[in-house]
Amino acid sequence: MDRLLVMSVFVAVAEEESFAGAARRLAMSPPAVTRAVASLEAHLGVKLLNRTTRYVRVTEAGQRYLDDARRVIAAADEADEAAAGINAAPRGHVTLTAPVSFGRLHVMPCVVDYLARYPETEVSALLLDRVVNLVEEGVDVGVRIGELPDASFKALRVGQIRRVLCASPDYIARHGAPTTPEQLAHHQIIAATSVSPMVEWRFEREGEAHAVRIRPRLTVTNNDAAIAAIARGAGIARLLSYQVAEHLAAGSLQVLLADYEPPPMPIHVIHREGRQASAKVRALVDLLVAHLRAEGSLQSPAAGVPGQVSMPIANMD
Incomplete structure (x- = not known):
């Protein structure tokens, strides 16, 4: 059994919530996908997926294994790209996260540019108004607003907001x-x-x-x-x-x-790569940093801004 292959098949089934969908994504036959997942469950002695005629969902054990499998696959991709050389063209799947409004206004234009520059890449953008745990949720790159309590990630400051x-x-x-x-x-x-x-x-x-x-x-x-x-x-x-x-x-x-006004809040681009970032992550981080640092509205000081007014109080209606 090719462990990395069956892990990839299981991840595809879990993410697509469908054996047929995973087969299309991986360009495999549906029976081959079914056999791969069955062999993995037999090897582990654990049921990873609940199946009905209407849906496929991961079990509690399956969710834990899914998180671990994503990390293993990402590490293998990193090793491949590092062996191919630092100048290898970015390729493969990248997941990033950002707050909803900020992502719509400032991150998505950069993602579109990234996809146009690197045709062999794919991006999943998680625009969520909550703090996403990069490791637990399999996210490669994040844009964070506010102070960073966790110093375990590589962080690049790109601006501030008020x-x-x-x-x-x-x-x-x-x-x-x-x-x-x-x-x-x-x-x-x-x-x-x-x-x-x-x-x-x-x-x-x-x-x-x-x-x-x-x-x-x-x-x-x-x-x-x-x-x-x-x-x-x-x-x-x-x-x-x-x-x-x-x-x-x-x-x-x-x-x-x-x-x-209270002190401005910093904006950082963070990622969880090790000593040698993969080409796909490095390229996305570089684009995000350049784009956000060039955005004037994210660099403005706290005072003396356009539209600021100070006037006496008028009578209330």
């Missing part, structure tokens, strides 16, 4: 601009959260922390909805600078209380 309060010029003209965080209690707040009817926003000025609890007038479950609401003059929202960069540049939104 938490900004924004409102439209129309809202500011009608309601005025707050000059301290405490004055937000007198404004219409739009919050992108579904956790609690009360929101606590933290601010910082000259090393002094400010925490303000606010009851939002409108609560939405994603940032795009919050941006749409404040662009129409519905109130003030707290967002990440990259999410509103185009609106700020166009003047349709303006930044409030910039002097009270």
